[in-house]
Amino acid sequence: MTTAHHGGTGTPVDVHDPKLTRFDIVKEGLRRDDIEIVTYESQFQGPNSKAEKRMVRSISLLFLIAGLFALAFLVFYIVWPWKFEMGHTRSDYYTPILGVTLGISLFALGIAILAWAKKLLPHELSIQQRHGDPSSDEDRLITGQTAMYVADELGVQRRPLLKGAIALGMAPLGLAAAAPLVGGLIKNPHGDPEPMMYRTGFDPVPNGNKPVRLSREDGSPIRPEDVSAGGQLTVYPAIPGGATNKYADSPTLLIHLRADDAATARAAADGDKNGRNKGSMWGNYVAYSKICTHAGCPASLYEQQTNRLLCPCHQSQFDIVDNAQPIFGPATRRLPMLPLSVDDEGFFVATSDFKDTVGPDFWERP
Amino acid sequence: MKRRKLDPAEATANFAKGADDRFQAATPLRGLLNKVFPDHWSFLLGEIALFSFIVLLLSGVFLTLFFDPSMQEVAYDGSYLALRGTEMSSAYASSLHLSFEVRGGLFMRQMHHWAALLFMASIIVHMARVFFTGAFRKPREINWVIGVLLFLLGFFAGFTGYSLPDDGLSGTGLRIASAIMLSLPVIGTWLSAAIFGGEYPGELIIGRFYIAHVLLIPGILLALISVHLGIVFKQKHTQWPGPMRTNENVVGERMFPRYAMKQGGFFMAVFGVIALMAGLFQINPIWNFGPYRAAEVSSASQPDWYVMFMDGLVRLMPNWQIYFGPYSLPPLFWPAVVGLGALFTLPMAYPWLEARKLKDTKSHHLLQRPRDNPERVGIGMMALSFFTVATLSGANDVIADKFHISLNAMTWAGRIGLLIVPPIAYYLSVRICLGLQQHDREVLAHGVETGIIKRLPNGKFVEIHQPLGPVDDHGHPIPLEYRGWVVPKKMNKIGALAPAVKGFFFPVEKPAEAPVSPAPITSSKREEIGSKR
Numbered sequence: 001m002t003t004a005h006h007g008g009t010g011t012p013v014d015v016h017d018p019k020l021t022r023f024d025i026v027k028e029g030l031r032r033d034d035i036e037i038v039t040y041e042s043q044f045q046g047p048n049s050k051a052e053k054r055m056v057r058s059i060s061l062l063f064l065i066a067g068l069f070a071l072a073f074l075v076f077y078i079v080w081p082w083k084f085e086m087g088h089t090r091s092d093y094y095t096p097i098l099g100v101t102l103g104i105s106l107f108a109l110g111i112a113i114l115a116w117a118k119k120l121l122p123h124e125l126s127i128q129q130r131h132g133d134p135s136s137d138e139d140r141l142i143t144g145q146t147a148m149y150v151a152d153e154l155g156v157q158r159r160p161l162l163k164g165a166i167a168l169g170m171a172p173l174g175l176a177a178a179a180p181l182v183g184g185l186i187k188n189p190h191g192d193p194e195p196m197m198y199r200t201g202f203d204p205v206p207n208g209n210k211p212v213r214l215s216r217e218d219g220s221p222i223r224p225e226d227v228s229a230g231g232q233l234t235v236y237p238a239i240p241g242g243a244t245n246k247y248a249d250s251p252t253l254l255i256h257l258r259a260d261d262a263a264t265a266r267a268a269a270d271g272d273k274n275g276r277n278k279g280s281m282w283g284n285y286v287a288y289s290k291i292c293t294h295a296g297c298p299a300s301l302y303e304q305q306t307n308r309l310l311c312p313c314h315q316s317q318f319d320i321v322d323n324a325q326p327i328f329g330p331a332t333r334r335l336p337m338l339p340l341s342v343d344d345e346g347f348f349v350a351t352s353d354f355k356d357t358v359g360p361d362f363w364e365r366p
Numbered sequence: 367m368k369r370r371k372l373d374p375a376e377a378t379a380n381f382a383k384g385a386d387d388r389f390q391a392a393t394p395l396r397g398l399l400n401k402v403f404p405d406h407w408s409f410l411l412g413e414i415a416l417f418s419f420i421v422l423l424l425s426g427v428f429l430t431l432f433f434d435p436s437m438q439e440v441a442y443d444g445s446y447l448a449l450r451g452t453e454m455s456s457a458y459a460s461s462l463h464l465s466f467e468v469r470g471g472l473f474m475r476q477m478h479h480w481a482a483l484l485f486m487a488s489i490i491v492h493m494a495r496v497f498f499t500g501a502f503r504k505p506r507e508i509n510w511v512i513g514v515l516l517f518l519l520g521f522f523a524g525f526t527g528y529s530l531p532d533d534g535l536s537g538t539g540l541r542i543a544s545a546i547m548l549s550l551p552v553i554g555t556w557l558s559a560a561i562f563g564g565e566y567p568g569e570l571i572i573g574r575f576y577i578a579h580v581l582l583i584p585g586i587l588l589a590l591i592s593v594h595l596g597i598v599f600k601q602k603h604t605q606w607p608g609p610m611r612t613n614e615n616v617v618g619e620r621m622f623p624r625y626a627m628k629q630g631g632f633f634m635a636v637f638g639v640i641a642l643m644a645g646l647f648q649i650n651p652i653w654n655f656g657p658y659r660a661a662e663v664s665s666a667s668q669p670d671w672y673v674m675f676m677d678g679l680v681r682l683m684p685n686w687q688i689y690f691g692p693y694s695l696p697p698l699f700w701p702a703v704v705g706l707g708a709l710f711t712l713p714m715a716y717p718w719l720e721a722r723k724l725k726d727t728k729s730h731h732l733l734q735r736p737r738d739n740p741e742r743v744g745i746g747m748m749a750l751s752f753f754t755v756a757t758l759s760g761a762n763d764v765i766a767d768k769f770h771i772s773l774n775a776m777t778w779a780g781r782i783g784l785l786i787v788p789p790i791a792y793y794l795s796v797r798i799c800l801g802l803q804q805h806d807r808e809v810l811a812h813g814v815e816t817g818i819i820k821r822l823p824n825g826k827f828v829e830i831h832q833p834l835g836p837v838d839d840h841g842h843p844i845p846l847e848y849r850g851w852v853v854p855k856k857m858n859k860i861g862a863l864a865p866a867v868k869g870f871f872f873p874v875e876k877p878a879e880a881p882v883s884p885a886p887i888t889s890s891k892r893e894e895i896g897s898k899r
Contacts (some may be wrong), residue, residue: 033400035620038610077470084445084466098473099645107638113631121624128402128616130602132505132729187564189555196565197555217661234661243661244439244453245567248541251661290661295545295680295698296566297538298663312665313542314681315763315773328774330680330697332687360545361687361696362554 062112069105201237213238404605414488435576454657477644537658674760740799
């Protein structure tokens with residue numbers, strides 16, 4: 001920003017002239033920046049107006065309120081019992097007190113500054129020229145030609161060998177820079193040893209080919225009589241860590257259907273088109289994967305009257321007496337059924353892993 | 367030896383001289399001190415976003431001092447008895463520790479969360495202001511695009527942020543994010559495996575989200591915000607049309623002292639409001655949700671409000687799966703990937719689309735009143751109503767529960783609403799704009815209604831209109847041209863009432879003489895159609 005292209009309007013003044021007031025010099029600066037002050041007037045009548053004094057008092061009061069509440073914040077921060085205790089105690093009010101004291105302090109300070117600017121400072125109306133014109137045609141030409149000249153000097157156009165060599169040299173280097181990031185993150189979702197997309201904790205293979213028992217969250221196995229008719233229980237594979245997030249696809253809902261519902265459900269399972277659910281029920285018990293086939297939330301709201309399972313995330317609904325087919329909402333695929341049986345000791349086991357793929361859908365799901 | 371007296375004025379002058387010798391600062395500083403800013407309340411909406419961002423940085427640094435981004439399982443032994451002995455990740459345990467055992471920690475956590483919500487809200491309102499007034503037009507298209515990117519980054523900053531505590535709710539959000547990645551054709555499983563480091567949830571995701579949330583995203587946000595403000599500074603702010611205002615000037619007040627003071631005061635006020643909210647309104651009470659367990663979720667699981675539109679779209683999507691031989695495309699792909707993509711790319715392209723349609727290549731520094739471009743308002747209202755229906759659908763289970771409506775009916779209402787509400791919003795807003803335009807023209811042509819009814823000799827009643835400009839030989843007003851700014855439509859807007867008296871219980875100073883009503887229109891005022899402010 002030089003005065004060269006900010007000639008400004010009006011006549012320049014000699015800023016060293018001792019007769020000039022400070023405001024005269026300010027105005028000369030404004031002239032050089034192409035700004036014209038149209039109005040600049042005090043908001044009060046006369047230098048000692050009562051309104052001005054009143055406003056100064058109000059603003060001072062606001063500053064004092066800000067200081068007072070900041071002090072209160074500090075005092076409460078230090079002395080108020082802050083350690084959390086169960087039940088209704090004085091520490092419950094610690095956070096609200098901090099908020100109120102700090103909030104009022106900051107807000108009062110803000111209003112004080114705003115009032116100072118809006119009510120005490122003179123009203124002004126200034127006009128500045130934008131100078132939003134693009135660079136002159138000459139400047140554009142010069143800059144463009146300079147850039148072309150730089151390219152000419154480098155001579156990439158004239159030296160085709162260099163062009164090829166740069167491409168061959170730089171492209172691999174660029175790939176080399178990206179490789180650690182991509183390569184480090186990449187992980188084959190279908191690779192050995194664990195093809196993670198299709199296996200859950202109920203897979204008997206890692207369990208020494210023995211069927212995996214069903215267990216509660218605490219790891220205890222389940223007998224059929226533990227679930228009353230019409231009841232349901234979330235079960236996990238009875239393997240180490242089976243109820244943890246390491247086996248996030250394994251949580252299963254074990255449902256004890258009433259006799260008539262069970263008959264319907266069994267007929268539907270045995271008449272399954274692709275035969276995967278055939279014989280998977282045990283008595284009046286049926287077990288479905290709890291992981292919604294839509295987005296993977298646990299479909300955990302069981303409506304006894306309608307025999308529906310509802311996923312609370314996106315409201316997909318599954319009919320549990322019809323192979324858990326989706327009947328409403330965005331899910332397209334039924335919940336996988338876990339083939340159930342009872343072992344010699346009378347505990348529930350899964351005869352095999354889920355036969356359908358558990359969890360949200362994806363491109364290459366078989 | 368006589369001690370030299372230190373003259374503060376001379377010392378300051380010497381310091382300034384030294385600084386200018388080294389940095390040549392005086393000339394540019396003069397320009398900065400003198401820079402003129404136009405003033406209007408709606409220009410401060412973006413400031414709220416900026417101020418919230420500063421609060422986010424300040425409170426966020428505090429939180430990092432106590433948060434442990436680790437998924438190591440530990441048994442909780444803190445002071446919240448209901449969870450004592452529960453196995454949980456260190457991330458969740460340290461978030462609980464931050465809430466219960468750090469003095470003022472809960473206050474800072476809530477301040478951070480409220481500031482984030484306010485950040486996103488003010489970005490949307492600011493975007494609406496810029497859109498409806500046409501402030502995105504040439505030469506400001508790039509800044510509009512940066513603004514949209516800021517919203518997108520804020521979206522991801524928010525998502526990564528509320529995933530960090532690893533409580534029941536944030537784990538569910540992560541699970542859905544993984545499902546969205548899985549829904550991508552061909553690369554879905556590979557992408558999810560890369561982000562989570564194998565099978566969901568793995569043990570890496572909190573650490574990865576942490577570095578994204580505290581370094582990568584805020585770094586890019588900070589850089590883009592700087593560019594955003596730099597461009598506003600370079601291109602100078604837009605202004606409303608009005609008396610003396612042209613496309614080539616800026617009418618307002620100088621940056622120092624008044625404008626800068628107002629900014630500072632506004633910052634403190636915004637900061638104060640955030641502090642009040644942080645103290646008084648509970649947000650994200652993670653101790654109620656328990657640690658994340660893949661088998662547990664409750665109803666009314668909602669994300670933060672600025673993610674709710676996406677959750678709503680996912681809920682409303684019908685179960686249309688597309689099969690390609692042995693492969694398939696899950697319905698989740700459309701709302702979550704295509705929907706989110708479209709919601710960000712279409713607004714980015716809008717400035718060029720509109721310029722192309724209107725064949726408009728000029729630079730615009732004067733804003734348009736929304737009514738003067740009804741089509742734009744219609745399109746904007748369409749987008750906003752779509753967003754609103756989607757956001758409400760993101761909470762449709764809560765609405766269904768509270769108002770005793772069937773959940774399925776809510777879903778269907780959302781599906782139908784998403785299709786028919788935006789066109790209705792378009793039609794209504796275009797009609798309203800046209801009506802407002804017409805009324806402006808009417809007042810300019812005939813004058814302001816005075817409320818005085820006159821009986822003509824033939825018995826007819828007419829209302830007398832106060833012309834805004836000169837009249838012809840018969841006393842009929844000469845129609846005025848519309849200049850894109852507020853047309854006074856009431857008699858007190860053109861000086862028919864006395865100015866308000868200052869003072870609450872009694873006048874502080876003697877009021878000025880009240881003018882005769884209606885005030886005589888002086889010749890100089892005839893040219894203006896300003897709001898007389």
